[in-house]
Amino acid sequence: MLQMFSQLLVHYPALSYPLYRRYWLASLASVGGWQISAIAMGWLVYELSGSTIDLGILGAATAVPAILFTVAGGVIADRYDKRFILLVTTALNAALLFLLALLVFADTITVWHVWIIAAAISVVSGVDWPTRQTFFPHLIDRSALLSAVALNSVLWQVTRMVLPALGGVLIALYGPTVVFNLAALGYLIMLLVIIGMKLKLPGQVSVSAWAQTVEGIHYIFVHPFFRDLILLSYATMLFLSSYMQQMPAFAKLLNAGPEGFGILMSATGLGSILGTIIAGTIKAGNRYGTVMLGGALIAVVFLAGFALATTLPSYSLALLFSLLAATATSIFLILSTTALQSEVPDALRGRVMGIHGITYSLMPMGALLTGVLATTYTSPGALLISLVIYLAILAIMALKGPSLRKLTRPLGG
Numbered sequence: 001m002l003q004m005f006s007q008l009l010v011h012y013p014a015l016s017y018p019l020y021r022r023y024w025l026a027s028l029a030s031v032g033g034w035q036i037s038a039i040a041m042g043w044l045v046y047e048l049s050g051s052t053i054d055l056g057i058l059g060a061a062t063a064v065p066a067i068l069f070t071v072a073g074g075v076i077a078d079r080y081d082k083r084f085i086l087l088v089t090t091a092l093n094a095a096l097l098f099l100l101a102l103l104v105f106a107d108t109i110t111v112w113h114v115w116i117i118a119a120a121i122s123v124v125s126g127v128d129w130p131t132r133q134t135f136f137p138h139l140i141d142r143s144a145l146l147s148a149v150a151l152n153s154v155l156w157q158v159t160r161m162v163l164p165a166l167g168g169v170l171i172a173l174y175g176p177t178v179v180f181n182l183a184a185l186g187y188l189i190m191l192l193v194i195i196g197m198k199l200k201l202p203g204q205v206s207v208s209a210w211a212q213t214v215e216g217i218h219y220i221f222v223h224p225f226f227r228d229l230i231l232l233s234y235a236t237m238l239f240l241s242s243y244m245q246q247m248p249a250f251a252k253l254l255n256a257g258p259e260g261f262g263i264l265m266s267a268t269g270l271g272s273i274l275g276t277i278i279a280g281t282i283k284a285g286n287r288y289g290t291v292m293l294g295g296a297l298i299a300v301v302f303l304a305g306f307a308l309a310t311t312l313p314s315y316s317l318a319l320l321f322s323l324l325a326a327t328a329t330s331i332f333l334i335l336s337t338t339a340l341q342s343e344v345p346d347a348l349r350g351r352v353m354g355i356h357g358i359t360y361s362l363m364p365m366g367a368l369l370t371g372v373l374a375t376t377y378t379s380p381g382a383l384l385i386s387l388v389i390y391l392a393i394l395a396i397m398a399l400k401g402p403s404l405r406k407l408t409r410p411l412g413g
Contacts, residue, residue, distance in 0.1 A: 014148035019197060020139035024151055026193035027132075030090065032159040033186025037097055038062070039167040039265060040179040041114055043258060044104070046248040048111050052379065056371025059245045059363070061119040066361035069126025074354025075212050077131040078347070083199050086135060089128035090194060094187035096121050101180035122361070130354030137349070138199065149341045153276055153334055159269070168262020216351025225343070226352065229336050232296075232397045233359040239390035240299055241329060242366025243306070244268055249379045254315045267319050268326040275330025279338075288335065293398050295331030300387050300394070302328060307380040307387075 014020050045058050076085060100117045103109040140148055170179050220226045243250070244265070251261035275295070302325035309317035337356075344352045366386065373382035 012147045012151055014140050014144040014151055017140045017144065019199075020136060020144075020148060022193050023136060023139055023197070024155065026190040027152070028155045028159065029186040030093075030190035031155055031186075032163055033097070033183035034093075035156075035159045036163045036167045036170075036179055036186075037100075037183035039163070039262065040171060040176040040183075041100075041118055042245065042248050043168075043171055043261065044109070044176050045111055045114050048109070048114075052246060052249050052371045052374045054111055055246060055248060056368035058115060058118055059242070059367030059371070060365060061115040062122045063361040063363070063365040063368075065119050065122035066126040066129070067358050067365075069123050070130060070354045070358050070361065071213060071216075071351070073127035074130040074216060074351035074357075076127055077134045077350035077354065078212060081200065082131050082135045082138070083194060083197060085127060085131045086194050087191065089124050089131065090187050090191045092124045093121055093128070094184045094191065096124070097180050097184035097187065101177050101184065104175070104177045104180065125361075129357045129360075130350045133353040133357065134350040137346070145341065149338055150276065150334070153337065154273070156272075163266075163269075166262070168258040168260075168265075171262075172258045212351065216348055216355065219348055220352060220355060226340065228397060229340060230356050230359070232394070233333070233336055233356065234362055235390055235393045235397075236296060236329065236332065237359050237362040238366040238369075239386040239393070240296070240303065242363050242370055242386065243303065243383045245363060245367030246370055246374065246379055246382075249374065250310050250318070253310045253379065254313045254318055256315060260315065264319060264322060267323040271323040271326025272330040274323075275327040276334050278327070279331045279334035292332055292335040293394070295328045295335070296394055297391075299325050299328035299332070300391055303387055304384060307383040311378075311380050 015024070041058060041062075042055060045054050048054075096117050100109075100114070103113050136148055136152065137145060167179055170182075220230060247264055248261060251257075251264060254260065254264075256264065279295075302321050306318055306321035306325060309321055340356055341353070370379070370382040370386055373385055377385065
């Protein structure tokens with residue numbers, strides 16, 4: 001066991017820092033809480049209404065507030081004490097999940113309740129996400145930054161791999177009340193760990209919040225590398241990965257129950273882990289940008305296979321293609337995020353990474369689009385239309401200039 005831990009420290013030196021190690025383990029609990037609650041919300045809404053449009057609205061409820069508040073959240077993270085901000089956001093998320101559990105337990109839950117609480121969590125996340133991106137670099141030395149970035153990605157992928165299947169089983173056995181309570185408990189664990197960290201991380205308030213906002217946006221748009229990579233990341237979530245929000249509908253087409261639905265979601269998590277491992281083997285060189293863009297292109301091919309598998313229907317093929325698509329998508333996301341985190345100046349980290357963080361809020365927005373399209377073209381047809389749109393965007397980004405295609409290394413690495 002000690003030898004295994006030593007090997008882990010060699011590959012991920014950020015874990016050798018006690019504060020970061022505690023923070024990472026607590027993040028595992030809170031991120032796991034979010035993952036399992038998102039699964040339960042989607043299943044609950046579809047059970048209450050049976051509508052793909054309602055699933056899409058749920059996606060919008062989890063996305064639009066975060067999109068609107070993430071830029072402001074980045075400014076807040078750069079201006080004020082980061083530890084205090086995380087204390088507030090973590091406590092609010094726990095309270096909202098306990099409220100959702102109470103409504104389900106009291107049998108007074110409606111689709112509207114789920115939408116409103118999901119939107120409230122999204123508002124909080126709009127501040128929480130950029131604050132996390134500015135908080136963890138203070139727990140390590142600069143030399144361990146890239147390993148910390150990779151570890152932060154790993155915890156999202158590990159929880160997405162393991163918890164959806166567990167969530168499906170828990171929903172089938174005990175109902176969503178238990179799932180929402182467990183999710184809230186994950187945030188409480190995070191809250192206790194942050195309380196135990198006696199850090200003072202004040203921000204910079206020398207200029208107005210509006211001036212800081214403009215500064216962050218201007219920095220991105222005058223640097224083609226940041227601008228192009230962030231825009232492509234947005235498109236990836238909006239058109240390529242949004243099918244995961246519609247997975248309950250795909251599970252119905254595949255005649256899969258809650259357990260089968262959970263396994264499908266876990267396959268995407270496993271694929272993301274594999275993609276993270278593969279991305280970690282990519283070395284600086286003249287093929288870095290090609291591999292990054294190639295991951296996105298290959299994901300399109302595998303997702304087309306997933307859409308066709310659900311029309312057969314073939315659960316085993318759909319499972320395989322979802323795993324492969326997630327692997328390819330993860331390669332693009334890990335390589336691109338590593339480059340961004342390596343290059344962004346510390347003073348602008350909250351704003352720039354906050355704007356980049358909108359990426360993950362666009363997945364549910366894409367689900368709203370595919371949900372509407374699915375009412376006319378079916379869920380597989382809607383996915384294929386999204387893939388065609390994404391393929392056109394990817395071609396434009398790859399051909400318009402050298403900033404992405406000729407990327408040879410994680411900048412600043």
